[in-house]
Each structure stands twice: as C-alpha cells, then as structure tokens.
Amino acid sequence: MGSVERIKAVAHRLLKARHAGYQLVVVVSAMSGETDRLLSLAKGISAHAHGRELDVLLATGEQVTIALLCLALETFGCPARSYLASQVKISTDSAYNKARILSIDSGPICEALQAGKVVVVAGFQGIDVEGNITTLGRGGSDTTAVALAAALKAEECQIYTDVDGVYTTDPKIVPEARRLDQVTYEEMLEMASLGAKVLQIRAVEFASKYGVPVRVLSSFGEGAGTLIKPEDNTMEQVQISGVTANRDEAKFTLVGVPDKPGIASAILGPIAQCNIEVDMIVQNIGSDGTTDFTFTVHRNDYERTMGILKDVASQMNPRQIEGDNKIAKISVIGVGMRSHAGIAAQMFGALAAEGINIRMISTSEIKISVVVDEKYLELAVRTLHSAFGLEQGPQISAPLERSR
C-alpha cells in the first residue's frame, strides 16, 4: 500500500473484481513508509524499543490503511467494513513482534459478506489470549491473508506485490528469466528462504499446511502472476523450476580439528548459545585423525562468530581457522529433481565448464546448493539458468521416464 492514490487504485481494482461476481476479503499492510516512520518514532524514545508497546505502536499502520481503503470503497458507492485483529479474533501466541497465528473467528466476516460488503482486514496484527495486540513480524500481512483464506476456505488467496510473479531466477541477473505459471509450496519455500523475496516464508508454510492456493500478482499490472499450489502430475515432470542466489552468508572452516565424536557440537554449541543461526554444515572425512569442519552463518554474524571460534580453538587446536565473507550461495530448485538422476552432475559440470570453483555443497530433496566465491554469483546464476533451459517453457519429460 503506497499513497492515498494507491489506495484509490486498489479500491478501483476491488470494484472490478466485485462486479465480476466475487465476494471479497481484503487484507492490507501499512502504507509505504509508514512502518518505518513508526519505528523511527520508537527509536526517538528508545534505541531498542521492543515488546508489547512496540506492537501497539506498529499495529496503527495497518489500521490507517483499512480505514482509508473502506472510505475509498464507500466513496465509490461500494459498501465496505474494516476489521482489526481484535474484531475478528486473529488469535496469536504472546510472542510480541513475531507472534504466530493460532486461530481466526471467521463469523463476523461471513456476516459482512452475506450483507454484501467488501471486508477489509488489518494484516500483520493479532491479539493474544489476554487481548494484547501482537504483530507477526515484517511481511506478516501475507501470513494474515493466507490464514484468512484458510479460515474462509477461499477459492484463492491473491498476494499483490511489487513483482508480477515468481521468476526462474532474478531478472536483474538473467534478463531471459521467465515468469513461472505455477510452482509447488515446497519449491516456493526453498525459493523464499534462499533469497527470492516475494513472499514471507511463514505465509507459504501456512498455505502448504492448509492447502490454500496462493497467487502472486503485481499491484500495478494485469498479468496472471504465479500460482503456488500443491504438487500435481504435470508439475512433477518439470525438473528445475528456478535458480536462486544469496550473498547473505559467510563461511568458516576449522582446518585439522580432532576427528572424534562430539566435535561438531563442541564447535556449534557456543555459536548457538549466542543465537547465531548456522545454515550449511559440511564435515569432510578425516585421514590423519583430524578433519576439516566447515559451516556458514549470516554475514552480519561474521565478526561475532570469528570471536567465538577463537575461544573454541583454544580447546581443540585446529591447524587453522579460515573465515570468508565474500561467498555466494547458488541453488537450483525443483520438485522434479526427486525423480530425475543426474541433476547434480549436470549442475557441477556446467559450473566447472565456466571455471567456477565449488567451495561447499549441500542438498535437500528438491534443491541443490553450492557455495562459490561471491565474484562468480552472476556468472553462476546465468550459467545454471541456461544449462537447465529455464528461459524456455516447461520441459515436459515423457511420463515413461518417471521412476516413481
């Protein structure tokens, strides 16, 4: 939600959908810049504002938008009604600033829909069991929308963003990147957590759990967007849906630590205690009674992690501690990967052909990630995008080839 002009544009769009015969429940976020304005007010009071009162403050952003959107709809002659989290009992736990939705009372919304109204609900916010205001964390409005769609058994949950869908990769890196017509929840989860900042991860998890079809659309254009939905037969046949890149990580290697049980927890325990999240972990097989232990953390945690490792080193005497915060993580993602051998070989081969050295590998059921030097990020993405033919439409393999 941008300016007042944006709100009017959204109201017009809703009118169109209404004339097409749909009953509409709309979840809105704060107007563009509003959350930052509120946060800066809080910072003016306290550098580390958090907890209950911060949520009371931030929740006003969405409250302003629901009121303005309803005023706009009413001005255009369309009956509308706004709802705060407290008014439709969007119950959450009490984890202020990052609460999780537990349940929603769809009763008042259904009544308003029956009465012919467009329902406008404040996203991002909830109430706990004592009636305190909570918020769901940045991007929480997506989660509110999916949760409401689940509670109302909506036909589809449409999420309007500043992009017109989910792409095979970042179009800024690969101009040939193609908008996907559809992806599975699992693919979207991997893409979201790997740097395709289209949708909040929790929103996708929620959609997956309740089987809510979610469509990502542009707030500005008219395209069909990307439908995120359960896996089906057609989709399975696509090997790779996308390539993602991420430069948020830093890598550490402890060279020559004792190759004995408990070594991983001795290294990672102190790091976890400092609330530093570890992403990839690789331990090579040792030969001379020692081994190399490698892992990645968020790049912001580089200095802190290095400090912790220097303490840890005093006990386990590694030959060397190597830190590298100039890395990139490149991943290929696709549910089809499960039933097709050779994706990994194809990926590593393509990168090698361009002289890109792979520093680390990790895999999941529907994804292969490699760590390379940061300078190769764009080249690696372009290489893989082309190697898997993503600039063309879906590659449908003959059903016979499927091994399931």
Place this chain on the structure above:
Amino acid sequence: MGSVERIKAVAHRLLKARHAGYQLVVVVSAMSGETDRLLSLAKGISAHAHGRELDVLLATGEQVTIALLCLALETFGCPARSYLASQVKISTDSAYNKARILSIDSGPICEALQAGKVVVVAGFQGIDVEGNITTLGRGGSDTTAVALAAALKAEECQIYTDVDGVYTTDPKIVPEARRLDQVTYEEMLEMASLGAKVLQIRAVEFASKYGVPVRVLSSFGEGAGTLIKPEDNTMEQVQISGVTANRDEAKFTLVGVPDKPGIASAILGPIAQCNIEVDMIVQNIGSDGTTDFTFTVHRNDYERTMGILKDVASQMNPRQIEGDNKIAKISVIGVGMRSHAGIAAQMFGALAAEGINIRMISTSEIKISVVVDEKYLELAVRTLHSAFGLEQGPQISAPLERSR
C-alpha cells in the same frame, strides 16, 4: 502531546509523581498535528469522510501516543502498560465521530495498578456494543480522563493544557487577568460554553455529574493551576469569578411582526429544521399589535439564516429584517451572583459609563450576558473586569449579607 521530546518530558513528570507515592492512570491525546495529518489523509480519499471508518482512522492517533509513552516510561525503568478503549471497555453509544461514554470497566486498570504499573489509556476513543471503534469528538480526551477518574474514584483528575489555569478573563485582552485558584462546575460550564476554551464542556458536565475534582494545569510549568469542584461555602461568597467574551455570534431582529401566540415558533421552526442553533432570544413587549423579535445564531450561519428569514417574512410581514454579524457577547459569571442583588445594575452602569450601548441582554442563574457592537469587545471586557475588582483576590463579603 507534542513531539517525541514532549513524550519524554511527560514521562519524567509521571516518574516524579510516582516517586511522590501516587498510583497513576494517564489519559493521552494524539501527538500535536497527528489528528490533522490523519484528517488530511481522509480528505485525500473523500472530501466528506465521516462515520465508522473515520473513527477507525482517527483512533490510531492516540494509539501511537500510548505506545510511545509506555516505551518512554519503560526506558526510564518504570513499569507501564497501555490500554486501548477496547481493552478497558470504554463503552459508548454508536454515534460515530461524536460518541458519548456509557461505562468503563476499571478491572484491568486496577489490576495493573496493583501490579505497580503506570497505566496509560488512549483518550478520545471508545467502543460501541458491537465492538466498533467510536470517537468522542475533538477534545474528547478530557472527557475520557474525567470518566476514568469517576470510574476509579480518583482523588483528582489533572488536565494538562497549554494554559496554566482558568483566568478571570482573557489575559490577551486584560493583562491584569488573574488565575483562579478554584471555580465551581457551573461557573466552568458557563465559561467553557462562552468562549474560554480550556476544557471540553462535556468533560466538565461529566465531572459535575460524578463530583470528580478536576485540576487544569500547564503541561509546561509547575503552578497549582485551577481546581474545578463542587460549590462550597467559601466559594459562594465570591460574587463574580470571570468575564468572558465571544465574537462567534450574529444577531437578527424582525421589526414589527404580529404580536400573537405562535410567532416565535413560526420564526425559529424553519431555522431549527436547518440544524442552525439559536443562542439568545429576546422578544420585546409590543404596543401597536406588533413586536420586535431578536435572536442570535453562530456567525457561520449568518447567510443561511438571513435566507430563511426572507422566506419566513413573506408570511408575517415584518416592517424590517435587521441582521448584524459584527457583535460581541460579553458575560459575567459567578455562583455568588445568586445571593447578591445589584450585579446586573453594576454591570450595565459600568458599560454605560464607557458609552457602550447594550443591544441585548440575557441572564441565567449564575451569569449575565450582554450583546454589544464588536468594536467594543475589548473595552467592555476591561471595564467589567475592573468594575468587579477581578484583578484583586477574592472579595469575601460578610456572611450576614447573604440572602439565602
């Protein structure tokens, strides 16, 4: 409530009061300029925004302040808790934009006070029986404060304003104007409705109804302010508490209308139907079967009223319709007036001595108002302020003189 700096200053002040041993419940209004900002957003959507959604919008102003004030208190090490109208069930009727408070659930507040917290409540807002957000109209935070004080049986309700108390008259007109240590509810009501814009009239009515002592103080200084309280023996002995002036009215006279029953309603009926409020009404005794009928309306309604009167005139044939929107209403107010004869004579005499012609007179139990030409406003106020010795302290008459 002004800027973030103001909020910190208020927090400091609250800490002091807390250290002095008081349990504190604080009602806040929106930050300076915030309500206007929200209104201009609404205007951007719809020129005549009103009703339910406008209240949803406006209520965010106070929500921002309660959160920031609690964050400030917590930063200073003082436990605090904010409450929205919905959280302490400030129940109102459903008259959006100008709702009236019906009841308050003081339970949660008492619990928080017991737990040693400073309680911060959003002023100006309420909820109706269906849980819709309502607002109380401009200045509504005063009413919230008084209503809460009544519900909690507070020792005193302190209202912090941009003036340091209630004055005998406007110090801009009479530099010798004196701050009153105390006034009665009735006097304050007359003063508020006559132009001393210190407190919302409804707040005073509420205080009077429930006997809540209200103290008007400066947000900036340290003075004792003015205590507004029930009448008592000492206060009765003061004849006149203050002089007020008001240039918001316009006067109409229908000269020579038939002197027969029903004439007043024939004139005023059509005006009331257009929702124009009439303040003073005077009808002189007729002599030749006709009479002169004079009344005042708000100056903004001057043109509309004149239009209506021209229609009315076609039925009752007055000799003339006189309109004057260059008038001022000057009033002297005091509960002591009830027990002292001669106030009116003294007032009219003082004005006559300065050559100020009185165009209209109206009286109530504790007030005498006159209408004069607007050009005499300042002179009339200064003359009466001096004639009743208001620049000196209270004039205590001997009890024997009292006629009650």
